[in-house]
Amino acid sequence: MSNQFYNEYPKFLVSVDCIIFGFKEGTLKLLVQKRPYNPGKGEMSLIGGFVEEGESIDETAQRILTKFTGIGKVYMQQLGAFGEVERDPGERVITIGYYALINSADFDESLTRENEAQWVDIDNVPKLFSDHNKMVEKARRNLQKKVNSNPICVNLLPKYFTLTQLQTLQESILGVELDKRNFRRSVAFKDYIVKTKYIDKENSKRGARLYKFQLEDI
Amino acid sequence: MSNQFYNEYPKFLVSVDCIIFGFKEGTLKLLVQKRPYNPGKGEMSLIGGFVEEGESIDETAQRILTKFTGIGKVYMQQLGAFGEVERDPGERVITIGYYALINSADFDESLTRENEAQWVDIDNVPKLFSDHNKMVEKARRNLQKKVNSNPICVNLLPKYFTLTQLQTLQESILGVELDKRNFRRSVAFKDYIVKTKYIDKENSKRGARLYKFQLEDI
DNA sequence: TCAAAAGTGTTAATAGTACACCCATGA
């Protein structure tokens, strides 16, 4: 299937690599897998796949996310293209990074096992295949810029959450500790975080107020 | 030249489109050209080209910039990948956007003429080929975020410049007017903008102090 | 009764915004 245009230019494999963030046990986590094929079979890597004919790169990213987590229709943010000639030791592959934030409750664990995927702490990411560590770092910096002005945490938390959970999450994204009083005041100014009538009794004896994100009007 | 890996996946044309900003006549300008080939021959478009074998995408961007402006080694910022299936009416092309800021004084005008390129006002960009207008808008938003915290204007101005020139440039990037006194105070806090002993007598009768960027220590 | 997490205010410093007049000069 040739074409009258552009024939004289080379073509390349184009892949999408997904930086999938979750929040478990009080820390931001990254989903990684054992690479199922060569080159680098068995090495830890981001989950990824190749762009198919007739599929936009955004669609590729969604397809990969769904395949590995069972989750459909989550907002994914493009991180940029990575196009060093030798970045893949097998053959030249130009890759587009995307990151996603997902709620581990929506997560299909059987797919994780099937794909030899696992969650690792964001502050303890192992050496990954190719330039994937660089992509993870860029994604995290990207998140850090947004965390205060965007309701990105909505995708990482359960529907109802305590302010301590939200604070712990933000601290884990930023890698710094926050002052509890200043944090709670800043939350009070955000219209998209609202108090509910519910109290969480699981994580403390006294009980903590549950909040939720209210995003309809944004 | 096949390979033992990845054979079953499709390959794509990958191009780089460059959003080249300049500063002339008190406004931010964009370099555009008449598309020299079909599809869309004669339409206005960004300047671009295809990624070659053995060339990283950053290198492609530099090569295109040099070809169209004569300028080598300018910082180019990647804007992201654009991968809608039908974005190019000829054949599927995945493109990576890069923007660059250049000083029109370094500019080789003969190359512009040769390539049927021209500068257009950023606030009056004509309809461009494919999704190029979208790329320009994204690049401008990207610039706007940086203009206050990064010395990006260094590349758009001559070595010595007046504060009025710098203010006019920032206003043109931001699309808003700035208060002269507030602007000048904020400049005074930036270590990378320093007063020189020179006075410009060309643009005013009284003469205006010339400043320069001091970037060695960043 | 005590350990553990929840909850709550004030002050100081910094950054940002609004605003109007005089100066020096060449034509």
Add this chain to the structure above:
DNA sequence: TCATGGGTGTACTATTAACACTTTTGA
């Protein structure tokens, strides 16, 4: 002498940062 662009300061507001104690309750 006057038109043109250059240059200057102050007061108000908003945002951010620092900081420590009391409450509730189940074990």
